[in-house]
Each structure stands twice: as structure tokens, then as C-alpha cells.
Amino acid sequence: MSSLADLTLAEAAASLRAGEVSSRELLQATLDRALLTEAELHAYLTIDHEGARAAAAAADEALVRGETTGPLHGIPVAIKDNMVTSGLETTAGSQILAGYVPPYDATAVTALKKAGAVIVGKTNLDEFAMGSSTENSGYGPTANPWDTGRVPGGSSGGSAAAVAAGSALTALGSDTGGSIRQPAALCGVVGMKPTYGLVSRYGLIAFASSLDQIGPISRTVEDAATTLEVIAGHDPLDATSYRGEYPQYRASLGRGVAGLRIGVVAELAGEGISPDVLTACRSVVDSLAEAGAAVREVSLPSMEYALSAYYLIAPAECSANLARFDGVRYGLRVDGATVEEMTARTRAAGFGPEVTRRILLGTYALSAGYYDSFYGQAQKVRTLVIQDFTRAYQGFDVLVSPTSPMTAFELGSRTEDPLSMYLVDVCTIPSNLAGAPSISVPVGLDAAGLPIGFQIMAPALGEEVLLRVAAEVERASGWNNRRPPLVGDDRGV
Amino acid sequence: MIVEYEPVIGIETHVELVTDSKMFCGCPAHFGADPNTNVCPVCLGLPGALPVPNEKAIEWIVAIGLALECDIAYHSQFHRKNYFYADQPKNYQISQYDVPVCSGGALDIETDGQSTRVRINRVHMEEDTGKMIHVGGGGRIKDADHSLLDFNRAGVPLVEIVTEPDLATPQQARAFAQELQAIVLALGVSDAKLEEGSMRFDANVSLRPKGTDELGTKVEVKNMNSFRSLERALAYEIDRQTAALAAGEPIAQETRHWDESAGITGGMRSKEESSDYRYFPEPDLVPIEISYALRETIRERLPELPAARRSRYGDLGLDPASIAALASGGAGVTERFEDAVVAGSDPKTIANWLTGEVAAFLRRESVELADTPLSGEHLSQLERLYAAGDLSATAAKQVLGGVLAGEGSPAEVAAARDLIQISDIGALAAQIDRVLADHPEEHQRLKDGDAKVIGYLVGQVMRITAGKADPKVVSTILGEKAEG
Numbered sequence: 001m002s003s004l005a006d007l008t009l010a011e012a013a014a015s016l017r018a019g020e021v022s023s024r025e026l027l028q029a030t031l032d033r034a035l036l037t038e039a040e041l042h043a044y045l046t047i048d049h050e051g052a053r054a055a056a057a058a059a060d061e062a063l064v065r066g067e068t069t070g071p072l073h074g075i076p077v078a079i080k081d082n083m084v085t086s087g088l089e090t091t092a093g094s095q096i097l098a099g100y101v102p103p104y105d106a107t108a109v110t111a112l113k114k115a116g117a118v119i120v121g122k123t124n125l126d127e128f129a130m131g132s133s134t135e136n137s138g139y140g141p142t143a144n145p146w147d148t149g150r151v152p153g154g155s156s157g158g159s160a161a162a163v164a165a166g167s168a169l170t171a172l173g174s175d176t177g178g179s180i181r182q183p184a185a186l187c188g189v190v191g192m193k194p195t196y197g198l199v200s201r202y203g204l205i206a207f208a209s210s211l212d213q214i215g216p217i218s219r220t221v222e223d224a225a226t227t228l229e230v231i232a233g234h235d236p237l238d239a240t241s242y243r244g245e246y247p248q249y250r251a252s253l254g255r256g257v258a259g260l261r262i263g264v265v266a267e268l269a270g271e272g273i274s275p276d277v278l279t280a281c282r283s284v285v286d287s288l289a290e291a292g293a294a295v296r297e298v299s300l301p302s303m304e305y306a307l308s309a310y311y312l313i314a315p316a317e318c319s320a321n322l323a324r325f326d327g328v329r330y331g332l333r334v335d336g337a338t339v340e341e342m343t344a345r346t347r348a349a350g351f352g353p354e355v356t357r358r359i360l361l362g363t364y365a366l367s368a369g370y371y372d373s374f375y376g377q378a379q380k381v382r383t384l385v386i387q388d389f390t391r392a393y394q395g396f397d398v399l400v401s402p403t404s405p406m407t408a409f410e411l412g413s414r415t416e417d418p419l420s421m422y423l424v425d426v427c428t429i430p431s432n433l434a435g436a437p438s439i440s441v442p443v444g445l446d447a448a449g450l451p452i453g454f455q456i457m458a459p460a461l462g463e464e465v466l467l468r469v470a471a472e473v474e475r476a477s478g479w480n481n482r483r484p485p486l487v488g489d490d491r492g493v
Numbered sequence: 494m495i496v497e498y499e500p501v502i503g504i505e506t507h508v509e510l511v512t513d514s515k516m517f518c519g520c521p522a523h524f525g526a527d528p529n530t531n532v533c534p535v536c537l538g539l540p541g542a543l544p545v546p547n548e549k550a551i552e553w554i555v556a557i558g559l560a561l562e563c564d565i566a567y568h569s570q571f572h573r574k575n576y577f578y579a580d581q582p583k584n585y586q587i588s589q590y591d592v593p594v595c596s597g598g599a600l601d602i603e604t605d606g607q608s609t610r611v612r613i614n615r616v617h618m619e620e621d622t623g624k625m626i627h628v629g630g631g632g633r634i635k636d637a638d639h640s641l642l643d644f645n646r647a648g649v650p651l652v653e654i655v656t657e658p659d660l661a662t663p664q665q666a667r668a669f670a671q672e673l674q675a676i677v678l679a680l681g682v683s684d685a686k687l688e689e690g691s692m693r694f695d696a697n698v699s700l701r702p703k704g705t706d707e708l709g710t711k712v713e714v715k716n717m718n719s720f721r722s723l724e725r726a727l728a729y730e731i732d733r734q735t736a737a738l739a740a741g742e743p744i745a746q747e748t749r750h751w752d753e754s755a756g757i758t759g760g761m762r763s764k765e766e767s768s769d770y771r772y773f774p775e776p777d778l779v780p781i782e783i784s785y786a787l788r789e790t791i792r793e794r795l796p797e798l799p800a801a802r803r804s805r806y807g808d809l810g811l812d813p814a815s816i817a818a819l820a821s822g823g824a825g826v827t828e829r830f831e832d833a834v835v836a837g838s839d840p841k842t843i844a845n846w847l848t849g850e851v852a853a854f855l856r857r858e859s860v861e862l863a864d865t866p867l868s869g870e871h872l873s874q875l876e877r878l879y880a881a882g883d884l885s886a887t888a889a890k891q892v893l894g895g896v897l898a899g900e901g902s903p904a905e906v907a908a909a910r911d912l913i914q915i916s917d918i919g920a921l922a923a924q925i926d927r928v929l930a931d932h933p934e935e936h937q938r939l940k941d942g943d944a945k946v947i948g949y950l951v952g953q954v955m956r957i958t959a960g961k962a963d964p965k966v967v968s969t970i971l972g973e974k975a976e977g
Contacts, residue, residue, distance in 0.1 A: 084541045097540065104534050106541055203541040210776035239545045239778050317776055320573050323584030324538045328642070339579050339640070366575070366771035375773060 004029035005166035008481050009075055009223035012169055016063065016074045023059035023074030026169070027052055027118055030076040034120070034167035037486060040148045043161040045081045045139055046089050047121035052076065055118040062116065070115030071226045077112055078168030080159050081122035082129050082205040083214065085109055092205045093125040093155075095138040096350025097331045106203020107238065108172060108214050108231045115230040120168050123158025127352045128322065129179050129207040131155050132424040135415055136354045143411065144187060145484035146450055150408040153183030153424075159217045160187035164484050170218040170227045174204055176211045177310055178403075178428025181440035184217050185403035185453020188442040188482060190224045190470070191217045193428075195460045196435035197242035199228075200235030206321040208314035209240075211432040219481045221441060221470045225249040228463070244461075252464035253471040258292030260397045260469065265457075267303035268401035268427045276446035277402045284443050284454050285400065287476035288469070298392050298399065302384040303430055309381035310429045311422055312365045316375050318355075319362030325350065357418065385433045393459045398469050401427045403440035403453030427455055436460045439470045443477040449485070498700040498738060500731045501708060502660035506673055508652045508683045509621060509691040510553050515648035516620045517544030517587065522650065524689065528643035536648035538582025543777050546571075550650035551594070551781060553682040554618050555791045557652055558595025560676050560798055561613045565788050569594045571618075571775040576768055579640065580623040582647050590772040593617035594781065600656075600676075601800065602668040611669050612657040623647040652683075658697065658708070663727035667720050670694050675799040675820060687719050694723050699744070700734045709734075710744040714758055716751045726751035730758050802827070809840040818848035823855065825863030832869020838876040846872065850890045854897050866899050875903040882916040882963050883907070916963035918970065921954070924962065925970055928953045939975050947971045 004012070004026050015021045034047060059074035068074075079085065082092040084102035086109075091097040105113070112119065126136035134142040134157025142157045144150040145165040152161040156173030160183035163171045173180040175193035184191025192215045199214040206212060216227035229249050235241040264285055269278065289295045327333035327346030334349045336342035351359070365374035392399060405426060414421045431438035437460070440453040454473055458466035515522045518535035534542035558565050572590035598613035624646050629638030654673065660666050674692060677685045685692040694717055699709035714730050717723040729751075734744055749758035797805070799820060806816045819827055826847055833843045847862075855862055875896070879889045884907060895906035907913050915921055928950060929936040938946045947968060954967045 084539075090540070092540065100540070102534075102539065102541070104539075202543050205540040206777075208776075237545060238543050240776075316773060319771075320575050320583075320585045320773070323575065323577065324540070324582065326577065326579070326584055328579050329537060329582065330539070340577070343577060343579075363771065366773055368769045368771075371771075371773070 003033065003166065005033040005169075006481070006483055006487065007169065008219045009072075009170045009226055010220065012075060013071060013073070013226075017068065019063075023056040023063070023118060024053070026074065027056040027076050027120070030120055030167055030169065033165060033487065037145070037165045037167060040143055040486070041145060041161050041165055041167075042140055042142050043123055043152075043158045043165065043167055044078070044121045045091060045093070045124050045158070048088055048119060051088065052118050052120050059116050059118060068116065070230060072112060072170070072230050073116030075117055075169050076120045077117040078120050078123045078159055078162045078171040079109060079112070080125050080156050080171070080173050082125055082174055082207075083109055083172060084203045084205065085119070085122065088122065090122065090205070091139070092129070093127040093137040093139060094325075094350060094352070094355065095332060096325045096346070098138075100331050104203065107200035107235045109203060111231045111233065112172070117230070123156070123162055123168075123171065125158055126155035126179075127355050128205065128318070129155040129174055129176055129212075130318070130354050130358055132178070132182055132421050133409070133411075133414065134158060134183070135411065136352055138352055141411060144408045144450075145486040146188060147408060147448070148486065150410050150450070151186065153186035153404070153408065155179040155183070156191070156217060157183045157187075160184050160189055160191065163187070163189045163217050163219060166483070166487050170216060170223050172214055172227075172231065173217045174207075174212055174214050175428075175432065176207045176213075176314060177432050178425040180215045180217055181428050181438060181453065181455060182404050182424065185440045185442070185455075186408040186451065188451030188479075188484060189217055189219055190221055190439065190441055190474070191215070191453075192224045192228065192439040193431060193437060194228060194232060194463060195242065195437045197240050198232045198246075198437075198461075198463070200233070200238040200241050202235055202237040206317075208317040209321060210317060211310075211314060213432075221439075221467060221474045222250060222253055224439070225253060225467050242461075247464060249463055249467055252468045255468050256291060257288055257469055257472045260293045260465070261395065262288055262293045262295045262469070263298035263392055263396035263399045264295065265303065265399050265401045266297050266299045267301070269297075272405050272423070272426065273402055274406045274446070277404070277406065277452050280444045280446070280452040281400075281402050281454055284473055284477060288472065291472055291476065296396075298396060300385075300388040300392055300399075300430070302381065302388045305381045306385050306430045306433055307422065307426050309378040309385070310425070310433060311361070312374050312378035313382065313433075315358040315362030316365045316378075317362065319359045319366065322351075322355065322359055354418065382433045385430055389430070389434045389436060389459065397458070397465050398462070399457045401455050401457070403427060403455040407446045407448070407450035407452060431457050434460070437463050437466050439466055441470050441473045441477070442479050442482070443473060444479070496738075497703040498735055499703045500661060500727070501658045501699050501701055502662075502666050502727060503658035503697040504656045504660065504666060504669060505695045505697070506654040506670070507693040508557070508654065508677055508685065510550050510650040510652060510682050511684055512547055512549045512553070512650055514547060516547050516550055516618070516650040517648055520648065524645075526645055528641075528645060531645040532647070536582065537644055538584075544587060544775075546778060546781065547650060550618065551783070552787070552791055553650075553680070554594050554616060554652050555783060555788060556680050556682060556795060557654070557677065558598065558616045559788075559792050559795060560680060561595070561598035561600055561616060561654070563595035563598030563613055563616055565595055565783055566592055567783055567785075568592065569781040569783065571778045571781070572772045573775050574619075575771040578622070580625045580642060580647070582623065582644060586619060586622070587775055587778070588619035589617035594783065600669065600672060602665060602672050604662070604664050604668045609659070609661075609665055611659045614655045614657050616652060616654045619651050619653060621646050621649040621651045658699075663724040663731070666696060666727050667724040670720055670723055671821075672799065679796055679799055679802075681796070690718075696723065696727055698727055698730050698734070700731070700738060710746050712744065712746065713748040714751055715748060718753065722751060722753050725756065726758060729756065733758065806840075809834065811840060811844050815844045815848055818852065819844060822847060822852060822862065824861040829862060829867065829869045829872055833872035833876065836870065836873035838873040839880070842876050842879065843872050846875075846890075846893060850893045851897065854894065865897050867893070867896050871896050871903055878903060878907060878913075882966070883913050885914050885963065888912040888914060911959075911961070914961045914963045915958055916966045918966065921962055921966055921970060924954055924958055925950075925967060928957065939971065942975055944972070944975055947975065
């Protein structure tokens with residue numbers, strides 16, 4: 001092991017508790033790694049040196065007193081920059097929020113702080129989480145640690161790149177149509193979108209409220225489960241927050257998959273998926289069968305309409321969610337002769353082309369005379385997707401597919417064609433429409449040496465079975481916290 | 494041929510609820526704080542903030558719906574109403590669209606002894622906007638130098654009540670508005686002050702050929718800050734439309750502002766009329782569930798409504814004018830009346846005091862009865878003193894003034910002001926004998942049966958008793974002597 005920055009969260013936490021390392025040392029290794037990689041990667045928009053050092057010192061003092069406040073105690077964590085942090089600039093990757101310092105913490109951030117986490121900084125993202133490559137950031141793209149000429153995926157590309165590169169031990173992302181899982185797949189880390197409502201959205205700058213969900217991006221399935229345990233929980237400030245029981249997710253790991261029924265989604269395992277990805281995923285499926293799972297193919301006919309429905313529902317919701325950025329109360333203001341002119345100029349200057357495109361799309365889809373045929377129709381498709389899943393889960397415990405149809409693509413290769421970028425999300429979007437949990441686990445490299453992600457989907461609140469299968473996939477693939485070439489992989493695989 | 498037209502009027506009413514906190518956050522909902530002090534990330538629309546519904550407000554809108562005989566939806570839903578305006582923090586308003594909490598009710602009103610049933614289309618829940626103050630220019634957004642924003646009001650719970658176009662005259666519109674205010678006040682869910690905007694009326698008015706069912710082009714009239722201006726604005730608008738139709742001019746569908754000082758309605762820019770609000774279900778909120786049990790609990794707890802109260806007051810022997818005066822007397826009037834009547838006082842006497850002497854005092858001092866020391870118990874104590882003859886009608890009114898001014902209970906005021914009248918026959922007889930002894934000539938006339946002298950002698954008794962003798966009793970005793 002070359003650096004403390006390459007430890008898993010579980011390893012680092014054990015070393016901390018054993019007194020072998022301090023939180024300050026962990027943080028220093030993480031900041032050193034950032035210093036080494038940021039010029040090439042640009043995973044962070046803001047690194048909070050001062051705040052992180054103070055938090056690490058406090059964590060160490062607590063350890064000396066014999067107090068640990070939670071499983072992330074003293075652990076360097078990165079936060080996607082669409083979650084508000086009190087006193088720390090939060091931009092959502094948009095110029096319209098350049099310099100904006102929120103007066104409050106998102107509930108998930110509060111949970112991290114309570115658990116003793118050390119917040120390293122805020123990571124880059126596609127503007128307002130709209131994109132699949134982090135190229136739509138208003139502050140420049142992030143590169144993939146496995147090949148800096150390629151994208152890290154998106155929209156949580158900064159968090160995925162940071163965790164892969166070692167400039168954070170674990171991170172938070174947000175997932176509206178695949179924005180945690182797809183970058184995790186492209187960066188060779190674990191990314192999980194929990195059940196809608198499991199993690200409070202309070203303080204998450206909304207893209208599409210009915211689809212957005214915060215989740216972990218980590219090096220291992222166990223680390224993702226640990227991070228999820230900290231951030232999941234009922235929040236009275238979020239009316240859509242789940243009110244039931246929240247189990248200890250790590251308890252379900254290591255129980256194997258014997259007797260579980262696993263469905264391979266036919267619609268997501270053929271056309272449009274790259275051959276290397278298909279081969280790697282088939283190999284994982286075979287090993288699951290060998291481990292005692294009953295594996296069969298299953299058809300979910302509505303999958304082919306999910307993408308179209310998503311690209312009506314998400315823009316419709318975003319057109320309202322982003323209306324508040326008007327130059328009146330905070331963020332960018334470009335003056336004009338009238339209030340209307342000021343607002344129009346502010347929005348024209350502050351929003352990038354993809355955000356503008358989606359606001360226009362969504363505004364159109366909700367307009368009088370078009371609502372029924374666009375937004376209304378999309379909601380019907382969403383119902384069909386949910387029904388398809390419900391039917392499938394009568395015969396299966398989990399469903400599997402590739403996370404992304406392709407591995408990391410070259411920077412700039414899809415930016416001219418929005419539709420080709422939208423197609424990147426075809427495997428991940430159905431879980432968002434269904435509000436169900438889903439995880440991407442790295443399972444190997446393609447011929448170009450780029451990571452391949454394997455997606456597992458479970459019914460709503462099926463986190464335990466999801467993580468149980470994910471842990472087996474991780475074990476069977478032999479991935480074992482493989483490090484990208486940028487930082488040197490001295491574990492040698 | 495001259496076509497005769499009749500007006501068709503519908504009213505939209507906004508009522509601000511007096512819940513402790515705002516509709517979707519914990520900020521205080523009350524008025525009067527310094528600008529932008531009752532605000533938080535939610536009601537300022539800061540990035541990331543989410544709404545959480547105020548359950549008390551939901552219960553109160555159900556109460557309003559039940560009072561208006563509405564159906565209450567088991568499942569209701571919030572929608573986003575999208576439009577850009579600087580006083581609206583999110584640039585959408587959380588409102589309701591196709592599934593309001595209450596629908597299909599009715600309210601009976603009376604004008605000139607005629608009863609009219611006004612159907613209620615819907616009652617729905619929404620949030621209020623902030624307030625804008627335009628500085629410089631004409632004080633309007635278009636030509637102001639700059640504008641100031643106060644978000645204290647942003648997010649205050651607002652109930653919108655929409656009638657069917659069932660009103661035919663400005664007088665009916667006014668009667669509807671007053672009755673609705675009485676109901677809201679009886680429910681205790683709003684202070685319903687028109688001048689402060691906590692109750693606001695917009696009217697839709699159109700004309701149609703008399704006796705037909707067709708609906709003409711409707712004009713929305715806004716900015717009426719009193720019942721009187723509602724009535725005036727509608728009368729003006731009806732005249733304006735009548736004249737236009739008579740001249741063969743078409744009526745434009747538009748929103749017009751009532752100008753109180755000029756006494757006219759003026760058109761606003763028609764651009765604002767073409768709004769497409771792009772309603773869609775609010776994804777940050779789950780549907781509102783109103784269980785049968787909750788609805789029935791709210792129904793059981795409904796207070797007596799104005800119509801029922803009027804009917805009961807009629808049964809107590811009050812005339813319609815007194816009933817109306819009591820109902821419109823302001824905070825505390827009907828409560829004091831009830832308390833006194835429950836304590837056994839004569840309803841008519843109490844009503845006369847409350848609508849006469851007391852109402853005059855309240856007007857003079859510009860206060861509400863609820864803010865004065867006069868309690869229902871005071872009223873019934875006073876009524877007992879009056880009924881027992883210890884106080885004259887005039888003295889009773891003086892005592893009322895004293896109690897209102899904070900001088901103490903009626904007994905204390907009467908004693909302190911020395912107003913207890915002498916009606917004890919023994920005590921009065923001595924005083925009468927003294928007067929007769931001092932006025933032998935008149936005494937003789939009385940003995941001769943000259944009843945005309947009684948008035949003079951009563952006056953003399955009143956003089957030597959400093960006005961405290963009960964003139965009725967004195968008169969009776971003297972009368973007996975005359976016949977004797």
C-alpha cells in the first residue's frame with residue numbers, strides 16, 4: 001500500500017480505532033493526493049483545508065478521550081457540490097451560484113458531521129446534476145483517473161473521481177437518472193442510489209424532486225453500506241422522507257447469494273451495450289449462479305420507454321425547481337432596466353446550454369395543450385415501469401444489468417450530440433422512475449483498461465438484499481479496491 | 494330594440510389563516526415584525542430547502558369547507574403554479590389545482606329579506622407571497638427606481654374560496670362577503686381584516702341578456718379593500734359594461750383594478766392575462782390524506798355558525814337589527830352577550846346596551862370590546878341592579894361607561910359614583926313627607942285629587958335626594974296619596 005489515501009474506509013476506520021493512524025494523518029494523505037492529482041483531474045470545486053483540518057483535529061481529540069461519534073469518525077469525505085454546506089461555497093456546478101455561501105447544512109451533511117466525518121471539500125458535477133460526463137460543469141470538466149483524456153461519467157463525476165483517485169475515502173453523490181452509479185462504473189468504484197426517501201433531500205439543490213436521491217460513492221460495498229448507514233434516516237424537514245425502520249445495512253454483507261433468485265434484464269443486455277461490458281457482466285452472472293443463485297433472464301417491456309419518459313419528467317420538474325434562480329435574492333445578478341429584464345439576463349448569463357435546454361424542454365412539456373401528451377403521458381409510462389418491476393419482483397429477489405452501456409468515453413466526444421449523451425443513462429434511469437434502490441459494483445476492465453460497472457436493482461426498501469448481492473459480486477470479481485494507474489496500482493492484479 | 498342586461502357575479506376570496514407558523518415551514522406567521530425577520534431557507538426559497546405542510550392549516554381549511562357545506566376530499570394534492578414574480582421566492586406558488594381539499598358547497602345569504610343560495614365551487618389551500626414596496630417613480634413596479642422586498646408574509650397559509658357565478662347584484666356580493674367574513678371569524682381561523690389584506694375579495698363580473706343562460710365575457714375586478722368598495726366597484730363595472738354593450742363595443746376579457754379615490758376600475762396590461770401557469774403535482778409533497786375520523790372530529794368541534802346564531806337570537810326575542818348589530822360588533826361582543834344571557838340576564842336589555850351605549854364607546858375609543866374590562870359577568874350584574882330598581886336606565890348607562898373605563902365592577906362604579914337609586918318605599922316615604930311638609934299648597938292640591946301636581950312633587954323629591962330616588966316609585970306613592 002503506497003499511501004493512507006488508498007485505504008478502504010473500513011481499513012482506515014479500524015486503524016483509527018486501533019490508534020495506528022490519526023485523522024490528521026489520514027486527512028494529510030488525502031490532501032497530498034489531491035495536491036498530486038487535482039491539476040489533472042479537477043475533481044473538487046472547493047477544498048476546505050481549514051475546516052477539514054479543524055474537523056480532523058477535533059476527531060483526534062475525541063479519540064484520545066475515548067469518544068467516537070460514529071462509523072465515519074475521523075474519515076475524510078467528499079461532498080458533491082449540489083448539497084448545501086453552511087459557510088462553505090456551494091455552486092451546484094453553476095455560474096449562477098458562483099460565490100454563494102449557504103446559511104445551513106443539508107441534512108445528509110449534518111449527519112456526516114454528527115458521525116465525526118471530516119469534510120474535505122465539494123466535488124465537481126454537471127451543472128445542477130444535469131449530464132452524464134461532468135462536462136456540463138460551469139467550472140470546467142473533471143477527468144477520469146483511469147485515463148485523463150476521458151470523462152469520469154456524471155453527474156457525480158467529481159465524487160467518483162475523488163474516491164477513485166484517493167482524494168477522499170468515501171463521498172456523497174446524488175442520483176436522478178444514474179448520476180451516482182454511472183460515474184462510479186466509469187471510475188471503478190461502488191456507487192449506490194438508495195430507495196427514494198431513505199436519505200433526506202433537505203439541502204440537496206433540486207434537479208428533479210421526484211427522482212433525486214443522495215447516496216454513497218465508495219471504494220467497496222462495505223464502505224458504501226457504512227456511509228449509507230450514516231446518512232439514511234427519517235427527516236421531518238423532508239415530507240417525502242421514509243418513516244419506517246432503518247436497518248444496519250452492513251449486517252447483510254457476507255451472507256452469499258445461495259437461494260436468491262436473480263433476473264437478468266433482457267432489454268438491458270443486448271443492443272447498444274458494448275461487447276466488453278456484456279462479456280464482463282455475463283461472467284459475473286455466471287459466478288453468481290455458481291455461488292448458488294437461481295439466475296434467469298427476465299423481460300421488462302416498458303424499459304425501452306423509460307428513457308423518453310425520464311427526459312420529460314426530469315426537465316419538467318427542473319423547469320420549476322430552477323425558477324428560483326432569478327437574481328433577486330442570491331447568486332448571480334445581471335442588472336436590467338426592469339425586474340423581468342434583470343431576471344432574463346441573469347438566467348441567460350448564469351445557466352449553461354444543457355440546463356437551458358432542459359428548462360426549455362420542461363417548460364414546453366408542461367404548457368397548456370401539451371401537458372397531456374408529454375408530461376401526462378410520461379407519468380403513465382412511469383406507472384408502467386413501476387408495474388413491470390413489481391411483476392418482475394414476484395419472481396426475482398434482484399434484477400441485474402450493466403450499469404452503463406459503455407466504459408468511459410473521451411472528453412468532448414458526445415458534447416455535440418445531447419441525444420447520444422442521454423442514451424448513456426438507459427440502464428440506470430428505470431430505478432429512479434421506480435424509486436427503487438440500485439447499486440453499481442466494479443467488476444473488471446475493458447480492453448482499453450477502463451473499469452466496467454455491474455448494476456444490481458432491488459425493490460423499494462430492498463437495500464439489504466441489494467447489498468448482499470453486491471458484496472458477492474465484488475468478491476467474485478476479485479476487484480478488491482483496485483487503484484487507477486494515475487495513482488499507481490501496487491496491489492498488482 | 495333595447496336589450497336589457499343582467500349582471501352575473503362570482504367572487505374569489507383569499508383568507509390568510511392565523512396559524513402560529515407558516516404553511517410550509519416553522520417561521521411565525523403573524524404580522525408586524527421587522528421586514529425579513531420571520532424568514533428561513535424554506536420561505537426564502539433558498540437552494541435545497543423543502544416544504545413540510547402545516548397540519549393545523551389543513552384542519553382549518555377542512556373546518557372552512559364544512560362550514561360552507563363542501564365535500565371534503567379524502568385525498569387531496571398540492572400543485573405548483575408557475576409564474577415569475579419578484580415577491581415569490583421560488584417563482585412558483587404551492588397551490589392546488591384539480592383536487593382541492595373542499596369542493597361543491599353553498600352559502601345562503603339574505604338581501605332585502607330575500608334569501609339567495611350561493612354555490613361554492615371550491616376551497617383550496619395555498620401559500621402567500623412576500624410584499625413589494627416600490628420606491629420612486631409612481632410607486633408602481635414599472636417606473637420605480639428600485640423595489641424593496643419583505644418575505645415575512647411569504648409562505649403564510651392562504652385559503653382561496655371560489656363561488657359559482659350565482660350573485661346577481663353588488664348588494665348580494667357584499668352580503669356574501671360579509672357573511673363569509675362572519676363565518677371565518679366564528680371559526681376563529683383568520684382575523685379577516687379587509688384593510689390589512691388578511692381577507693381579500695376579487696370579483697368576476699359579466700353581463701348577459703336578461704333571462705338567458707349564456708355567459709358574457711367576464712372581467713376580473715381586484716383591489717377592493719372594504720365591503721363598501723366591493724359594492725361600489727361592482728356597481729361601477731356593471732354600469733361600464735352596460736354602457737359599452739349599449740354602444741356596441743365588445744367587452745375585453747381582462748383584469749381591472751378598482752381605484753377607490755377615483756371611484757373607477759382601470760384596465761391592467763393585457764400581457765399578464767395570457768399566463769400559462771403550467772400546473773403540475775408538487776413532487777416535494779405527498780398527497781394530503783384527510784381521514785373520515787379527522788373530518789368528523791373537525792365537524793364535531795365546529796362552533797355555532799352565524800346563521801344558526803342569528804336564528805337562536807331571534808328565538809331569544811331580538812329583532813333583526815339588533816342581531817345584525819351584535820354580529821358586526823367586533824371581537825368579544827357576542828361572547829359577552831352569550832355570557833350574560835347564560836347568567837340569566839334579559840337578552841333584550843343586554844343587546845340594547847351592547848348595540849347602544851357600548852357600541853358608541855367602542856367607536857369613540859376605536860377599541861374592540863374584547864380589549865376592554867367589561868365582561869359578561871359585569872353585564873349580568875348590571876342587569877340585576879337595573880331589574881331590581883337599584884339603578885335607573887340613565888344611571889345604568891353611566892355605570893356601563895365607568896366599567897368600560899376601568900373603574901371597577903358595576904356595583905363598585907355605582908357606589909363610587911353614588912348612583913344607587915332609592916326605591917325602598919319606607920325610605921322614600923320619609924323623603925316624600927318632607928317635601929309635602931315643605932310644600933303645603935301643593936300638598937293640599939294633591940289631597941284634593943289634582944293628579945297634575947304629582948310631576949312637580951316628584952321633581953322636588955328627586956331634587957332633595959340628588960336624583961337617586963326611583964321616580965316611578967315616588968310617583969306611585971304620590972298617586973296613592975292623591976286617591977287616598
